[in-house]
Structures are given as structure tokens and as C-alpha cells.
Amino acid sequence: MTTFDDRERAFEAKYARDEEMAFRVTARRNRLVGQWAAEKMGLTPEETDAYAKAVVQADFEEAGDEDVVRKLLGDLLAAGVETDEAEVRRALETQMVEARRQMMESK
Known part of the structure; x- marks a missing residue:
């Protein structure tokens, strides 16, 4: 029975x-x-660091990526940057690949 317990753990x-x-x-x-x-x-670099942390925090509002997409899209449009939801989602996909690569390299 310990073999099964070991496998479960x-x-x-x-x-x-x-x-x-x-x-x-x-x-x-x-x-x-x-x-x-x-x-x-x-x-600026200081604002960029603070903003990146704010985006990370925004992800804790609800499950999934919708909270992050809403924050990014809203902030970009408020800053006068011409963008749309599709571009934000593409950026999320691109950065997910980069994040995985960075995590694999850091192991």
C-alpha cells in the first residue's frame, strides 16, 4: 500500500x-x-516599472485574462494610443511565449 501512497504524494x-x-x-x-x-x-523607466506591477496586480481581480485585457486596453486608449482588443490579445500571446522561454532559461 505504501507504493500507492508514494505515487499519490x-x-x-x-x-x-x-x-x-x-x-x-x-x-x-x-x-x-x-x-x-x-x-x-x-x-519613463520608473513609470514603466510601476505600470508593469499594476498590470500584474490587475490579474488578481478575476479568473482569466479579461481583467488584464480591460486594464491594458483602457489605459492605452486613455493615453491616446490607437489600438484594439485584438492587438492587446496578440501581445498577451507573444509575451506568454517570451515568459515561458525566460522561465525555462532561469531553471
């Missing part, structure tokens, strides 16, 4: 590691897309 540990990695990748993606948006808005 191993699966649970793997699940926990996978979930933590997914969280870290998403947070990194949000930071990167925040930097992308800040560049489009012409923010």
Missing part, C-alpha cells in the same frame, strides 16, 4: 509544482505585456 507534488510554474509564467507574462504597453504610452 508524487503526483500531488508534481501538480503543485506545475501550478506554481503556471502562476509564475503568467505573472512574468503580465509584467512583460505591461512593459510593452508602457513603451507604447511613452512612460
